[in-house]
Amino acid sequence: MSNQIEFRHYKYFLAVAEDLHFRKAAERLFISQPGLSRQIKQMEEELGVKLFKRHNRKVELTEAGNYLQKELKSNFKRLDDLLQHAKLLQQGINGHLNLGFVGSAMQKVIPELLLKFKASHPNVTFSLNEMDNNKQTHALLNQDIDVGFVRTERVPKGLEIKAMHEDTFSLVLPKNHPINEKNFTNLYQLKEEPFILFDSSYSESYYEKVMQIFDDASFSPVVSHSTVNANSIFRLVENNFGVSIVPTILQYGFNLNIKFIELKKISQRTTLRMVWNNESSNPILKSFIDVANNV
Numbered sequence: 620m621s622n623q624i625e626f627r628h629y630k631y632f633l634a635v636a637e638d639l640h641f642r643k644a645a646e647r648l649f650i651s652q653p654g655l656s657r658q659i660k661q662m663e664e665e666l667g668v669k670l671f672k673r674h675n676r677k678v679e680l681t682e683a684g685n686y687l688q689k690e691l692k693s694n695f696k697r698l699d700d701l702l703q704h705a706k707l708l709q710q711g712i713n714g715h716l717n718l719g720f721v722g723s724a725m726q727k728v729i730p731e732l733l734l735k736f737k738a739s740h741p742n743v744t745f746s747l748n749e750m751d752n753n754k755q756t757h758a759l760l761n762q763d764i765d766v767g768f769v770r771t772e773r774v775p776k777g778l779e780i781k782a783m784h785e786d787t788f789s790l791v792l793p794k795n796h797p798i799n800e801k802n803f804t805n806l807y808q809l810k811e812e813p814f815i816l817f818d819s820s821y822s823e824s825y826y827e828k829v830m831q832i833f834d835d836a837s838f839s840p841v842v843s844h845s846t847v848n849a850n851s852i853f854r855l856v857e858n859n860f861g862v863s864i865v866p867t868i869l870q871y872g873f874n875l876n877i878k879f880i881e882l883k884k885i886s887q888r889t890t891l892r893m894v895w896n897n898e899s900s901n902p903i904l905k906s907f908i909d910v911a912n913n914v
Contacts, residue, residue, distance in 0.1 A: 716901065750767075787867045
């Protein structure tokens, strides 16, 4: 590689590759557009590779440009992680993990796992980010988070998945609803009720499983509201906007005027799974997975 190419050239290249617009990239980099164009042209000449297809109003990456963008982003991410880990070690901290999770994971699985991990790794810190399943998947592929906790059965190539907790489903009703555990016989009793459910964007496989519950009960629900937030569902139920079906574990941690009826007799179950990227450059991730495998 030529000595004429410097770190800034790669930085300039990634900015243009992201924006696909020289003026926008130049403004973001606080340099002139002609100056940026010269730097990219110099980089292409030194490498002997054409990185962009330039049209009158449009800029596109070449096949070589696409490859370089992907690899540079991955390697710069690894460099950032290494530098961040070095800073943590300087501060007496052995590592840091970014966790993504769906809300139900905080009821039992994550607290128990973190307690177990902290017992053997007391100098590791954590960031916790509540995210839906799709956002976690994208964040893991981009290595923006290290571990995810999702309710989905399949993940894209490059991600690993492990079942952590299987759960039943429960009905959620307002406290004053006439149906209770003693007089409840089957879901068909609620066929005239509006239902408030997790949106299909929360997890397509989870949503399909809930729809199977209604299929087995021989009716199609009227879904009055959809959301990706459990607290929103419970607030709507509490205020008599409808009833819901959620993972049973969500009955803990909320103090609202609602009641739960566990659907023990149905065949459907929902599984919380841990997901991670095997190509992650975070050195503490393997230790975390080892602990999770023994929980």
